[in-house]
Amino acid sequence: MEILVTGVLLSGTYALIALGLTLQYGVARIMNLATGETLVAACFGAFWFFSALHINPVASLFLVAPIAFVVNWFIYALLLRPLVNRAKNRGMLEVDSILATFGLMFLFQGLMLLGFGGEYFSYSFLAEPFDIFGSPFGLNRVVAFVAAVVIAIALYVFLTHTRYGTAIRAVAVDPVSAGLVAINVARASAFAFALGGALTAAAGGLLSTFYTFNASMGVVFTMKALIIVIMGGVGDVRGAVLAALILGVAETTVASLIDPGLTLAATYFLFIVTLLFRPQGIYGKKQA
Amino acid sequence: MIRPGAHEIRMGVLAALGFAAIACLPLFDDGYYLSLAVNIVMYVALCTAWTLFSGPTHYISLATAAFFGIGTYTVGIGIETMPFGALLAIACVLSGFVAALVGLATLRLSGVYFVIFTLGLAELVRQVVTWVQTNFTTGIGLYVFTEFTEKHIFWMLLGLTAVIYLTGWAINRSRLGFAMRIIGNDETVAAHVGIDTARAKVLLFIVSGAFIGIIGAILAPRFAYIEPPSAFNPMISFQVVIMALLGGTRRLWGPLVGVIPFTIVFDAVSAQFPNHTSILMGLAFLAVVYLIPNGITGWIEALVAKLKGGEAAPARKTRWIA
Numbered sequence: 001m002e003i004l005v006t007g008v009l010l011s012g013t014y015a016l017i018a019l020g021l022t023l024q025y026g027v028a029r030i031m032n033l034a035t036g037e038t039l040v041a042a043c044f045g046a047f048w049f050f051s052a053l054h055i056n057p058v059a060s061l062f063l064v065a066p067i068a069f070v071v072n073w074f075i076y077a078l079l080l081r082p083l084v085n086r087a088k089n090r091g092m093l094e095v096d097s098i099l100a101t102f103g104l105m106f107l108f109q110g111l112m113l114l115g116f117g118g119e120y121f122s123y124s125f126l127a128e129p130f131d132i133f134g135s136p137f138g139l140n141r142v143v144a145f146v147a148a149v150v151i152a153i154a155l156y157v158f159l160t161h162t163r164y165g166t167a168i169r170a171v172a173v174d175p176v177s178a179g180l181v182a183i184n185v186a187r188a189s190a191f192a193f194a195l196g197g198a199l200t201a202a203a204g205g206l207l208s209t210f211y212t213f214n215a216s217m218g219v220v221f222t223m224k225a226l227i228i229v230i231m232g233g234v235g236d237v238r239g240a241v242l243a244a245l246i247l248g249v250a251e252t253t254v255a256s257l258i259d260p261g262l263t264l265a266a267t268y269f270l271f272i273v274t275l276l277f278r279p280q281g282i283y284g285k286k287q288a
Numbered sequence: 289m290i291r292p293g294a295h296e297i298r299m300g301v302l303a304a305l306g307f308a309a310i311a312c313l314p315l316f317d318d319g320y321y322l323s324l325a326v327n328i329v330m331y332v333a334l335c336t337a338w339t340l341f342s343g344p345t346h347y348i349s350l351a352t353a354a355f356f357g358i359g360t361y362t363v364g365i366g367i368e369t370m371p372f373g374a375l376l377a378i379a380c381v382l383s384g385f386v387a388a389l390v391g392l393a394t395l396r397l398s399g400v401y402f403v404i405f406t407l408g409l410a411e412l413v414r415q416v417v418t419w420v421q422t423n424f425t426t427g428i429g430l431y432v433f434t435e436f437t438e439k440h441i442f443w444m445l446l447g448l449t450a451v452i453y454l455t456g457w458a459i460n461r462s463r464l465g466f467a468m469r470i471i472g473n474d475e476t477v478a479a480h481v482g483i484d485t486a487r488a489k490v491l492l493f494i495v496s497g498a499f500i501g502i503i504g505a506i507l508a509p510r511f512a513y514i515e516p517p518s519a520f521n522p523m524i525s526f527q528v529v530i531m532a533l534l535g536g537t538r539r540l541w542g543p544l545v546g547v548i549p550f551t552i553v554f555d556a557v558s559a560q561f562p563n564h565t566s567i568l569m570g571l572a573f574l575a576v577v578y579l580i581p582n583g584i585t586g587w588i589e590a591l592v593a594k595l596k597g598g599e600a601a602p603a604r605k606t607r608w609i610a
Contacts, residue, residue, distance in 0.1 A: 031400065033407075083577070091399070096577055098348065098403060099533070102526070103573030110566030219522070223408045230404070261419050268412050271405070272393055279397050 002135045003252050009141045011248025012148035013207050017221060018228035018240040019155060020200035026235020027172045027192035030080055031094055033101040035200050035225055036218030037108035042068060042204025043213040044116060050123055057125055058147055061205045065198040072197025075104070076190045084189070105218065112215040122212040144206035151202055156237055168192050172235045200225075220264070227271045233281025242282060246270065307450055314439035322438050326510070328551050329445040333503050334524070335532040335543035336452050340459065341496035343537040344468035345489055347399050350525040351390060353410035355383040355497045357520035359504025361417060364430035364514040372434065376505050383501025384494045386413075391490035406525075414520035421516075434509040444506045452499055456540045459495070464488060526569060527554070533576045536583025545584045 017039060024032045042064050049060040083100060087093035129136035159165040170178040171188045179185045207213070228247055232239025247270060254266035274281070313325055334352060342349050359379035366375045390409065394402040459465040467488045471478040478485050508514060527550075535546025550572070558565050580587050 079574075094400060095346075095348070099573055100577045103570045103577065105570070106526075106566045106573060107570030110564060110568075110570060113563050113566060219407075220411070223404070223411075226404045226407075230401070259419050259423070261415055261422075264408060264412050264415050265419075268408065275393055275397065275401060275405075279401065 001133055003256050004249060005133065005135070005137060006141075006256075007249030007252035008245065009137065009145045009248075010252060011244045011246075012145035012152075013203050014224060014228060014248050015152055015241045015244035016148050016203035016206070017200050017225045018232065018244050019152060019237060020196040020198070020203065021225045022229045022232070022235055022237070022240045023168075023192045023196035023199065025229060027168055028076065028080075028189040028196070029084070029090065029093055029175070030076070030097045030193060031101065032193075032196070033098060033222055033226075034104040034108060034218075035196075036220065036222035037105050037112070038068060038072070038197055038200045039204035039207065039221050040112065040213060040215060040218045041108065042201035043208035043211075044112065044121070044215075045201070046205040046208045047121055047123055050125065057205055057209050058143065061147070061202050064205045065202045068201030069194045069198040073190055073194035075197075076193040079104070080193070081186070081190070105222075109216055109218060116215050118215060120212045120214045123208075125209045138210055140209040144209055147206055148203070151199065152237075152241060155199065159237060164188075164191075223264070224267055227267055227274075229281075230279075231270060231274045231281055233283040236281070236283040239281055239283035303453070307446065311443060311446055314442055318437075318439060322442060324552070324555065326438060326442050326445065327555065328548055329442060329449060330503060330507060331528065331531055331547045331551055332544055333445055333449040333452060334500060334528045335535070335547055336449065336456065336540065337496050337499035337503070338528050339532050339537045339540065339543050340452070340456050340499070341489075341492045342532070343540070343542075344465070344472045345492065346472055347395075347489070348403050348529060349406050349493070349496070350403065350522075350529065351387070351406035351409045351497065352500055352525040352528045353520055353522050354406075354413045354525075355387065355500035356504035356507075356524055357410060357413060357417075357516075358383045358386060359501035359506075360508045360511065360514055360519040361430075362501075363505045363508035364432055364519075367432050367434065367508075372436075376502055379501040379505035380498045383504075384498035387494045387497025388490060390497075391493040395489045395493065396486045410520045410522045410525060414516045417520070418516045430514045432508050432512055432514060436509040438510070441506060441510055445503070448499070448502060448506065453540060455495065455499075459492070460540070464491065468492060530569060530572045530576065532583075534572065534580070534583055536585030536587075538582070539585055542583055542585040 017035065020038075021032060021035050024030050024035070045064045045067070046057045046060050049055040049063065050057055055063075079100060080097060083096040084093060087096060125140055130139040130142050131137075159169055167178070167183045168188050168191070170181070170183055171185055171192070175185050175189075178188070224247065228240055228243045231246070232241070232243035247267060250266045250270055251263045255263050310325075314322055334356070338349060338352060341347070359382075362379040362382060363372070363375050366378065370378075390405060394405045459468075467478065467483045467485075470481070470483060471485050471488060475485055504519075511518065531546040531550045532543040533546070534550055535544060536542035554565065554568065557568050576583070582590070
């Protein structure tokens with residue numbers, strides 16, 4: 001029971017990262033391998049706001065996420081849109097975006113190493129016990145989970161119940177047809193990419209309240225986010241949330257029953273099972 | 289197999305002479321330049337082995353560090369009990385086997401899965417090795433003491449590089465090589481003319497992975513002390529990709545053009561500004577995407593074609609699959 005609750009609490013943050021990536025990959029068609037670096041940058045951002053300006057990390061989300069939105073919009077408009085324009089098909093764009101975001105990944109990582117060094121950082125926020133089913137859990141984890149749930153529900157409502165959200169989903173299904181029904185595909189893609197970045201940054205801000213982070217840990221989270229997105233089905237919100245739950249619980253189970261050093265092995269096991277039995281993901285549709 | 293023509297024989301003789309000349313290097317210097325030369329030959333061997341698979345198929349493999357580490361670890365574990373030659377053979381078989389597993393799981397599907405899977409592979413193997421060592425053996429670190437010095441390693445690597453080039457040349461002339469070129473151009477067409485595309489890709493990936501395993505094994509005596517974080521250093525995978533792409537992967541010798549300048553620059557930067565290496569890698573990746581998508585050799589070829597023909601031939605962009 002304790003394992004299950006810890007896993008579920010962890011999966012809230014995972015779900016946010018994966019939602020960010022699934023928007024960037026499913027709608028904007030950019031396989032963003034620098035997503036982990038966005039997350040780590042947001043960790044540092046929240047850390048700085050908390051320790052220098054004494055701003056509550058949950059409140060600083062309202063600063064961190066909009067900053068990430070703007071930065072990601074510029075990254076898309078300046079660096080990635082030229083790739084979208086020159087690509088003749090989806091495969092070419094995927095490769096170009098993979099290589100370009102590898103470049104961004106190293107660049108961001110290098111800049112953060114310069115700024116903060118390679119040490120581990122953490123700070124103490126709401127580090128007090130909170131009882132669920134009789135066992136104590138960190139209150140910061142619970143708060144992070146609740147915030148993640150609120151953000152995820154807001155995203156779901158936005159995507160399914162607003163006009164612009166529907167337009168974004170249309171671009172995810174078919175960019176060409178979306179253009180035919182008077183949706184500005186270029187703008188919707190940029191918006192989705194920026195929104196994805198903001199979600200990832202929000203996840204980073206929440207993660208930093210209970211997790212020890214350093215400048216070079218981004219790639220591990222990129223891996224996890226990618227696997228969640230593939231497990232859930234690219235571009236699918238429900239799938240990403242469900243897959244994040246499965247991954248969070250599986251990881252916590254392995255960490256507490258076998259060895260904390262084997263969490264990636266658990267992730268890979270899920271990945272292999274997905275590849276062998278359902279490569280299109282839980283909610284994904286088979287490609288023609 | 290086609291019999292080699294006069295041009296190829298001439299190239300072969302020239303290449304052999306070149307290799308013989310390079311092999312004399314340790315006679316002149318056994319300090320900094322030899323050590324730099326070992327680095328360069330190692331990356332030439334790694335990048336060429338990488339290009340064997342990724343060149344014709346256009347799949348970006350990030351599994352290099354995993355195979356390399358498997359090779360290094362094989363030597364680390366067995367050096368007390370077995371002769372070095374046998375260990376090289378075991379390293380070759382083991383990394384080939386892992387390549388087969390990875391290939392069977394991912395190469396049937398689209399390239400994105402392959403990139404993602406190989407991205408974390410080194411880390412996965414590292415975690416498993418660390419776990420096995422802490423739970424079932426006495427310690428994490430392994431010592432490798434041998435009679436080999438820098439120059440022996442240099443010669444072994446040089447010999448292996450020659451073998452990799454010969455293998456690449458032989459594959460290019462074989463049915464497998466022909467099949468690979470068709471797959472690289474259009475996988476649907478390849479499948480329609482009756483090529484078992486998955487089998488061909490897995491085979492080539494095994495060859496490439498096995499070579500990388502041997503390279504890791506040869507390098508083990510150089511490290512002397514082996515532990516998981518250094519043996520499975522994911523940086524190697526990225527360095528190999530960036531060097532090969534910088535050089536260009538359409539020719540077997542293309543990576544050579546990227547490795548030599550990059551290794552020298554990277555060495556200089558990491559000696560003077562150790563914190564700036566990530567930024568250098570990042571800029572190199574961005575340069576490959578935005579400035580020289582076909583690598584230096586592709587750029588030179590386009591330039592030569594322009595000078596020769598007056599009008600530039602339409603640049604055939606390398607189509608990478610993901």
